[in-house]
Amino acid sequence: ASIAQIEKVEKDVNSFVTLDKEGALKRAEEVQKLIDDGKLTGPLAGVPVAIKDNMCTQGMLTTCSSKILGNFRPMFTAEAVKNLEEAGAVILGKTNMDEFAMGSTTETSYYGPTKNPWNLEHVPGGSSGGSCAAVAAEEAPYALGSDTGGSIRQPSSFCGVVGIKPTYGTVSRYGLIAYGSSLDQIGPVAKDVTDCATVLETIASYDPKDSTSIRRDSYDFTSALVDDVKGMRIGIPKDYFGDGLDAEVKENILRAVKVLEEKGAVVEEFDLSLVKYAIPAYYVIASAEASSNLARFDGVKYGYRTEEYEGLHNMYKKSRSEGFGPEVKRRIMLGSFVLSSGYYDAYYLKALKTKALIKKAFDKAFEKYDVIVAPAAPTTAPELGKSLSDPIKMYLGDIYTISVNLAGLPGITIPVGKDSKGLPVGMQLIGNCFEENKIIQTAYTFE
Numbered sequence: 001a002s003i004a005q006i007e008k009v010e011k012d013v014n015s016f017v018t019l020d021k022e023g024a025l026k027r028a029e030e031v032q033k034l035i036d037d038g039k040l041t042g043p044l045a046g047v048p049v050a051i052k053d054n055m056c057t058q059g060m061l062t063t064c065s066s067k068i069l070g071n072f073r074p075m076f077t078a079e080a081v082k083n084l085e086e087a088g089a090v091i092l093g094k095t096n097m098d099e100f101a102m103g104s105t106t107e108t109s110y111y112g113p114t115k116n117p118w119n120l121e122h123v124p125g126g127s128s129g130g131s132c133a134a135v136a137a138e139e140a141p142y143a144l145g146s147d148t149g150g151s152i153r154q155p156s157s158f159c160g161v162v163g164i165k166p167t168y169g170t171v172s173r174y175g176l177i178a179y180g181s182s183l184d185q186i187g188p189v190a191k192d193v194t195d196c197a198t199v200l201e202t203i204a205s206y207d208p209k210d211s212t213s214i215r216r217d218s219y220d221f222t223s224a225l226v227d228d229v230k231g232m233r234i235g236i237p238k239d240y241f242g243d244g245l246d247a248e249v250k251e252n253i254l255r256a257v258k259v260l261e262e263k264g265a266v267v268e269e270f271d272l273s274l275v276k277y278a279i280p281a282y283y284v285i286a287s288a289e290a291s292s293n294l295a296r297f298d299g300v301k302y303g304y305r306t307e308e309y310e311g312l313h314n315m316y317k318k319s320r321s322e323g324f325g326p327e328v329k330r331r332i333m334l335g336s337f338v339l340s341s342g343y344y345d346a347y348y349l350k351a352l353k354t355k356a357l358i359k360k361a362f363d364k365a366f367e368k369y370d371v372i373v374a375p376a377a378p379t380t381a382p383e384l385g386k387s388l389s390d391p392i393k394m395y396l397g398d399i400y401t402i403s404v405n406l407a408g409l410p411g412i413t414i415p416v417g418k419d420s421k422g423l424p425v426g427m428q429l430i431g432n433c434f435e436e437n438k439i440i441q442t443a444y445t446f447e
């Protein structure tokens with residue numbers, strides 16, 4: 001059914017960079033045999049999945065939607081994907097994304113933009129736009145995305161699907177091609193909260209191969225699928241619902257908050273004004289880490305190498321100049337600048353201090369609240385072709401998501417309505433570290 005749907009809609013939506021229909025069918029047969037022989041059970045056995053193209057899949061192209069990795073077939077599979085395979089998942093292919101996960105619209109992909117299945121003139125959001133569009137267009141029942149500054153939660157909002165960014169350290173980053181290593185997390189995208197919790201339960205694991213992996217007491221997320229928010233303390237950051245938030249987005253979210261209140265949740269506004277520093281802090285830290293992480297793409301070890309060059313340095317320079325797109329270059333320049341001697345203290349160190357203050361502000365909020373409600377983005381999905389010309393404006397659109405990464409917190413986006421153009425509106429629920437179950441339980445109200 002997934003393949004039939006892909007054949008129907010993929011030419012319009014462009015969710016995938018790589019499709020492996022034959023491999024998927026073959027694998028489905030193998031899994032079916034294991035199920036028939038009683039060797040495999042579980043909710044994901046035989047269920048197809050789409051994987052964001054920044055997660056390594058052994059032998060299958062893994063491009064990060066970049067020209068520089070256009071021919072890269074990894075020798076190993078990312079731990080999160082391996083966990084899925086062990087549960088019997090069938091990989092349909094690799095999904096389109098902003099190049100190296102840098103962007104908010106999936107338009108920085110070298111392989112052309114993905115379109116929003118609700119309206120093909122609009123973007124699906126980003127950077128996990130391919131994964132979210134694939135789920136929204138029913139090409140795949142679920143997908144994996146990655147979230148460094150909102151890349152699961154924002155496109156989930158734009159595509160009307162559910163996406164979870166887990167607590168930092170919950171899902172192994174082994175085999176996830178790094179963007180901002182201290183912020184990156186893999187998470188599930190699906191049609192509903194139940195599916196998302198089920199997938200999270202499968203991909204989350206302690207992994208010694210990832211030095212930032214955390215051994216958690218429990219990896220049970222599905223027991224939170226209960227319809228009960230009585231007494232749940234919900235905080236609404238005043239600053240998130242003021243100027244800059246589209247009126248229809250606000251209206252839809254506040255209507256959903258009313259539903260929670262009617263069901264017995266205790267809702268209160270509070271001050272989180274410190275988060276206005278999140279955007280500058282995030283773009284300094286993420287770019288700094290990206291400039292370091294992307295140094296490995298030099299045309300020597302793997303990926304694209306320029307055809308003609310004179311000497312080693314010229315080879316590096318030409319391979320990187322031709323292999324990276326403009327947004328990636330912007331981040332590398334910004335990152336190298338803020339890490340360079342003389343500027344390190346003024347920018348990078350200051351950003352790290354800001355990060356610590358933001359974490360503190362959230363710690364304080366979670367003394368009073370179980371869940372924080374926020375938009376996932378200031379607007380619904382913008383039209384295609386309108387965002388890339390003004391990078392600063394695009395960065396400002398990340399205002400509601402990036403502080404969650406800076407603080408390492410879990411967040412979920414669920415659909416709560418549509419705007420007058422028929423585009424989905426999402427609501428973000430933010431939890432304290434290791435408290436995915438509270439946001440899952442609250443989200444489950446709308447299932």
Ligand code: GLN
Nearest residue numbers: 101102103148149150151
């Ligand atoms: N839009 C943000 C950026 O460009 C976040 C991307 C992400 O989460 N990968 O950095």
